[in-house]
Amino acid sequence: MTESASTKQRLSDTVAEALQRDILGMAVGEKLPTEAELTERFDVSRTVIREATRLLVQRGLVTVKPGRGMTVAEVDGRVIADQYGLLLRLSEGSFEQLMELRLVLEVEMAALAAARRTDTQLEELDALNERLRAADPSSAEFLDADLDFHEKIAEASGNPFFLLVMRPVNDFLSDSYTAGTGYPSEAGHTVDEHFEIAQAIRSGDPARARFAAENHLRRVVRNRVLLTRE
Incomplete structure (x- = not known):
């Protein structure tokens, strides 16, 4: 038949x-x-x-x-991440709305990382911050170190779903910065704020880590708004 x-x-x-x-x-x-x-x-x-x-x-x-x-195959969520990244690219959402998503996720990710991080992850966060400090702010190396730092916090949270969400978001941001006017935040502030986030996570203080992450992300949004008005 x-x-x-x-x-x-x-x-x-x-x-x-x-x-x-x-x-x-x-x-x-x-x-x-x-x-x-x-x-x-x-x-x-x-x-x-x-x-x-x-x-x-x-x-x-x-x-x-x-x-x-x-x-x-080794299941790492990459297929889901690729689909999520495609949806981000097809959406009509603004940069500010994407930063709202990051605020909701990353502030709590930092708090969880402060409670759950391993010694190895602390060392990797420090290494990424050193890469960030040494890099030319206008270079791809600076942007990569910045986004890798946020992914490492997602990993340190101990929740694999955070990493699954953050990877496509970071891919989207990387493409947007590269294709647009470049890195949107003041590099010196970014370096200082990343070091403060890492120190808060190292101290094992979720409240401090939460505050440091929120302060960083809100400052990036404010700077982006100012740049678009010029």
């Missing part, structure tokens, strides 16, 4: 869900059955298996390489 388009879609969804359950119990890099084996297992056409495979690739669960077949 010939499969209709809707039947193929339902079957591919069912196969993808079944394989996803298998994948969640497998190790990264482990090989899945071949296309022929999956066709026999699920009693469906190769077209259905290929569509199910495409769905799993879209979800970031597997990789497919010639001669190697389908293997379990």
Whole structure:
């Protein structure tokens, strides 16, 4: 019997869900059955298996390489992050609205980082601040060190969802600064404020870290508004 388009879609969804359950119990890099084996297992056409495979690739669960077949991928949320970044680029939101999002997220991220950070993460925050201090404020190195610092705070919060959200936001900011008029904040203030945030996190004081992060982000917004009025 010939499969209709809707039947193929339902079957591919069912196969993808079944394989996803298998994948969640497998190790990264482990090989899945071949296309022929999956066709026999699920009693469906190769077209259905290929569509199910495409769905799993879209979800970031597997990789497919010639001669190697389908293997379990390391799930790092990058697919979701890419989609989020695309939505940011297609939105009609302003820079100020994006900074509102950062305020909501990053102020609490800093507070959590103060309570949960590791010694290694403290060292990495200090290293990023030294990179920032040494870099030319008009260079890509300065911008990279700035955004990497904020990502490291997300990591230090101990909550993987924060990092998942912050990466595409930072990618969007990086592209915007590079394509626009350049870095939007006063570099000297940024360096000082980053050091204060790092010190607050090192001290293990969530309230101080929260205040330092909010002070930094609100100052960036004020500076951006002044620049746009000139």
